[in-house]
Amino acid sequence: MSTAVPTDGPIPRGGGREAIATAAREVFQERGYHGASIRDIARRAGLSLSALYYWHPSKQDLLAALIQENTLDYFRRCDEALAGVGDDPATRLAALVGATVLYRVERQTESNISNREWRNLEPEHAERLKELRVKASTIWSDIVDAGVAQGVFHCDDPVDARRAAQAACNAIAEWYRPEGAVTTDELIDHYVKIVLRIVDHRIS
Amino acid sequence: MSTAVPTDGPIPRGGGREAIATAAREVFQERGYHGASIRDIARRAGLSLSALYYWHPSKQDLLAALIQENTLDYFRRCDEALAGVGDDPATRLAALVGATVLYRVERQTESNISNREWRNLEPEHAERLKELRVKASTIWSDIVDAGVAQGVFHCDDPVDARRAAQAACNAIAEWYRPEGAVTTDELIDHYVKIVLRIVDHRIS
Amino acid sequence: MSTAVPTDGPIPRGGGREAIATAAREVFQERGYHGASIRDIARRAGLSLSALYYWHPSKQDLLAALIQENTLDYFRRCDEALAGVGDDPATRLAALVGATVLYRVERQTESNISNREWRNLEPEHAERLKELRVKASTIWSDIVDAGVAQGVFHCDDPVDARRAAQAACNAIAEWYRPEGAVTTDELIDHYVKIVLRIVDHRIS
Amino acid sequence: MSTAVPTDGPIPRGGGREAIATAAREVFQERGYHGASIRDIARRAGLSLSALYYWHPSKQDLLAALIQENTLDYFRRCDEALAGVGDDPATRLAALVGATVLYRVERQTESNISNREWRNLEPEHAERLKELRVKASTIWSDIVDAGVAQGVFHCDDPVDARRAAQAACNAIAEWYRPEGAVTTDELIDHYVKIVLRIVDHRIS
DNA sequence: CATGAATGAGTATTCATTCAT
DNA sequence: AATGAATGAATACTCATTCAT
Numbered sequence: 001m002s003t004a005v006p007t008d009g010p011i012p013r014g015g016g017r018e019a020i021a022t023a024a025r026e027v028f029q030e031r032g033y034h035g036a037s038i039r040d041i042a043r044r045a046g047l048s049l050s051a052l053y054y055w056h057p058s059k060q061d062l063l064a065a066l067i068q069e070n071t072l073d074y075f076r077r078c079d080e081a082l083a084g085v086g087d088d089p090a091t092r093l094a095a096l097v098g099a100t101v102l103y104r105v106e107r108q109t110e111s112n113i114s115n116r117e118w119r120n121l122e123p124e125h126a127e128r129l130k131e132l133r134v135k136a137s138t139i140w141s142d143i144v145d146a147g148v149a150q151g152v153f154h155c156d157d158p159v160d161a162r163r164a165a166q167a168a169c170n171a172i173a174e175w176y177r178p179e180g181a182v183t184t185d186e187l188i189d190h191y192v193k194i195v196l197r198i199v200d201h202r203i204s
Numbered sequence: 205m206s207t208a209v210p211t212d213g214p215i216p217r218g219g220g221r222e223a224i225a226t227a228a229r230e231v232f233q234e235r236g237y238h239g240a241s242i243r244d245i246a247r248r249a250g251l252s253l254s255a256l257y258y259w260h261p262s263k264q265d266l267l268a269a270l271i272q273e274n275t276l277d278y279f280r281r282c283d284e285a286l287a288g289v290g291d292d293p294a295t296r297l298a299a300l301v302g303a304t305v306l307y308r309v310e311r312q313t314e315s316n317i318s319n320r321e322w323r324n325l326e327p328e329h330a331e332r333l334k335e336l337r338v339k340a341s342t343i344w345s346d347i348v349d350a351g352v353a354q355g356v357f358h359c360d361d362p363v364d365a366r367r368a369a370q371a372a373c374n375a376i377a378e379w380y381r382p383e384g385a386v387t388t389d390e391l392i393d394h395y396v397k398i399v400l401r402i403v404d405h406r407i408s
Numbered sequence: 409m410s411t412a413v414p415t416d417g418p419i420p421r422g423g424g425r426e427a428i429a430t431a432a433r434e435v436f437q438e439r440g441y442h443g444a445s446i447r448d449i450a451r452r453a454g455l456s457l458s459a460l461y462y463w464h465p466s467k468q469d470l471l472a473a474l475i476q477e478n479t480l481d482y483f484r485r486c487d488e489a490l491a492g493v494g495d496d497p498a499t500r501l502a503a504l505v506g507a508t509v510l511y512r513v514e515r516q517t518e519s520n521i522s523n524r525e526w527r528n529l530e531p532e533h534a535e536r537l538k539e540l541r542v543k544a545s546t547i548w549s550d551i552v553d554a555g556v557a558q559g560v561f562h563c564d565d566p567v568d569a570r571r572a573a574q575a576a577c578n579a580i581a582e583w584y585r586p587e588g589a590v591t592t593d594e595l596i597d598h599y600v601k602i603v604l605r606i607v608d609h610r611i612s
Numbered sequence: 613m614s615t616a617v618p619t620d621g622p623i624p625r626g627g628g629r630e631a632i633a634t635a636a637r638e639v640f641q642e643r644g645y646h647g648a649s650i651r652d653i654a655r656r657a658g659l660s661l662s663a664l665y666y667w668h669p670s671k672q673d674l675l676a677a678l679i680q681e682n683t684l685d686y687f688r689r690c691d692e693a694l695a696g697v698g699d700d701p702a703t704r705l706a707a708l709v710g711a712t713v714l715y716r717v718e719r720q721t722e723s724n725i726s727n728r729e730w731r732n733l734e735p736e737h738a739e740r741l742k743e744l745r746v747k748a749s750t751i752w753s754d755i756v757d758a759g760v761a762q763g764v765f766h767c768d769d770p771v772d773a774r775r776a777a778q779a780a781c782n783a784i785a786e787w788y789r790p791e792g793a794v795t796t797d798e799l800i801d802h803y804v805k806i807v808l809r810i811v812d813h814r815i816s
Numbered sequence: 817c818a819t820g821a822a823t824g825a826g827t828a829t830t831c832a833t834t835c836a837t
Numbered sequence: 838a839a840t841g842a843a844t845g846a847a848t849a850c851t852c853a854t855t856c857a858t
Contacts, residue, residue, distance in 0.1 A: 034238035157394040164372035171371035190361040442646035572780035579779035
């Protein structure tokens with residue numbers, strides 16, 4: 001049933017581990033963690049159920065691996081975007097919004113899983129990945145706080161402003177459809193403006 | 205196992221129907237639609253499984269009923285808030301934000317179910333309740349569009365602004381904890397300001 | 409698939425609970441606890457898998473229930489046998505051997521389960537049923553110790569004697585075949601003599 | 613994951629074959645044949661699953677090999693014990709009991725596997741090893757029968773006596789704990805006396 | 817000798833749902 | 838208005854085993 005060459009077998013998307021990850025991402029997004037069946041995932045990956053268990057000890061573990069991977073990938077993109085933009089909080093915030101919107105659009109599935117399925121992590125995994133959640137907030141609040149401290153962001157409620165900004169950007173992954181009219185650049189432009197207004201960015 | 209009088213069961217929360225609704229809301233919020241078992245719901249309502257089926261023909265129907273009920277309740281609150289505030293878009297938007305924030309805080313469970321579980325409605329129910337989703341957007345966009353038309357909201361992207369505003373307000377139900385420091389009034393105040401900045405409200 | 413009358417449905421051996429117990433006893437004896445599949449048990453009981461779970465929360469629980477039931481039944485028989493035989497240790501020991509041999513022969517399946525499957529009880533059940541194990545020894549050692557104290561049993565190792573006697577009687581359930589030549593009465597007679605020799609019963 | 617040299621694995625117990633045998637014995641004793649997983653055995657042997665299959669074609673085969681090995685080892689000990697003790701049935705029986713008790717104590721795991729897992733041999737292996745079972749009885753019955761024939765064993769039921777004696781000795785492997793108070797010599801002494809009483813050994 | 821990757825049949829258990837009463 | 842007993846299909850997961858290398 002399987003051909004001899006491992007790199008080119010009946011598995012559609014590459015080696016077992018990656019095929020599973022891809023399939024799992026799709027199924028988790030479509031039906032949610034509890035609605036997704038491990039059989040569906042295996043079937044979509046073109047693998048047997050047991051092959052899936054060869055790579056991941058449990059459905060829960062698979063979810064955790066996915067969330068971790070996604071989040072680290074998002075951080076990488078943020079770090080890159082923030083790397084060469086200097087110290088100005090507004091510029092930095094704009095870069096962060098740009099990276100985030102881009103991630104929500106280009107990695108829509110991954111975004112939705114990360115945004116929605118955190119709550120389905122069982123305590124041990126939740127504990128282990130807690131720092132990632134914290135960092136996902138800190139990336140934003142560090143910049144917002146700096147802007148407030150430097151007197152360029154005038155919002156009197158930096159915490160809620162940060163929450164609002166993140167929520168607005170995260171929501172993109174829920175409604176965005178690639179066939180829509182707006183280009184990604186326009187979208188980024190819109191959201192940069194919106195977020196800068198949320199933090200009440202004024203130069204004077 | 206339980207006596208005949210429904211108010212006399214393990215967790216007496218009123219007659220069967222209401223006890224089920226309350227229990228279902230709790231369980232759906234805690235574990236999500238697919239993670240919730242109809243047995244858990246019946247148990248928490250202090251009723252037998254069969255009693256639950258007397259009131260609701262299926263789990264899916266129960267979810268639909270809950271979502272419908274929640275949404276209509278939210279609309280009622282919005283209508284009341286908007287009833288006597290006149291025509292000024294900024295005032296109306298402030299009233300809408302106030303009603304929404306209040307609902308997210310006072311009806312946190314209901315908010316989360318409505319926000320999260322729409323996607324788990326099967327086509328027939330989704331179709332039937334579609335107009336509610338539309339109206340939930342229209343309430344906001346009507347006001348935003350009016351403000352833009354009247355030249356008091358200066359955002360050049362009213363659709364994204366509306367989405368951002370709604371997303372920010374909806375997210376409150378996810379993070380809000382009653383034992384926190386902020387009062388509800390402060391919260392409303394913050395979010396009214398944030399949303400008015402999102403739509404770029406300026407009088408001049 | 410099922411007829412309307414519950415007392416006379418497709419279930420072969422009476423109500424669900426009893427049908428399951430009977431089937432479980434058979435399957436556990438034939439293949440052992442781990443070798444027995446809950447599907448086999450349900451099939452043999454003429455019930456669906458789910459019906460089995462209606463009556464017993466788990467396979468482990470089913471085993472525990474069986475062992476408990478068997479052991480209590482055995483105790484009942486011992487108590488009856490010892491009720492009217494007076495105080496003489498030899499007479500009492502003979503009565504106990506008689507009851508035990510009879511139980512091993514008439515309740516062969518139950519005997520084998522009790523003898524073999526104790527070790528497969530998980531800690532919580534093992535703990536709960538521990539006192540039964542203790543009593544199963546005490547029934548014997550009380551009599552043996554009395555005989556030794558009264559100077560009618562001359563063995564200098566009452567503990568090992570008791571163990572040997574019990575082991576000999578328990579083993580009957582392993583090899584006994586009803587179609588064999590010996591009658592039950594002869595068997596009892598043999599084992600009474602053997603056990604009395606094990607404890608070294610001498611009147612002088 | 614393990615290096616090429618088998619003596620260098622996680623639990624080095626000699627070459628592959630012996631490591632497997634040792635691990636299998638432990639796991640079979642702890643959980644029984646059906647409760648034992650071939651993966652547990654491989655893991656405990658510090659070998660890969662495939663390595664295990666290199667040495668034994670199947671789990672069933674592994675069990676059969678173990679039982680055969682154990683039984684032949686027991687026979688070897690019996691033969692040695694009986695080699696130089698002359699023709700007196702009582703002396704010979706005492707030697708046999710001595711060898712058996714010693715084996716049950718020194719080879720407790722092996723004893724328990726042999727005693728408990730015979731029933732899990734599939735027909736082909738059971739058939740092949742049948743003669744071993746027969747010999748295990750014959751060793752005893754030859755001596756008992758000789759004693760009866762020579763008028764030194766007075767039991768009128770030599771078959772049941774033999775069964776009782778064997779059962780008593782076999783049971784030692786179930787309850788014996790090395791940290792207990794009795795020495796092996798005392799234990800042998802006790803059981804020799806018990807068995808001689810079982811066969812009703814009297815010189816006069 | 818030994819491995820990593822894979823499989824298909826099987827495991828115990830839970831699911832939403834039904835139905836006679 | 839409610840129940841106890843049952844079902845069939847699905848659940849996540851494990852099993853002994855295989856095979857190309």
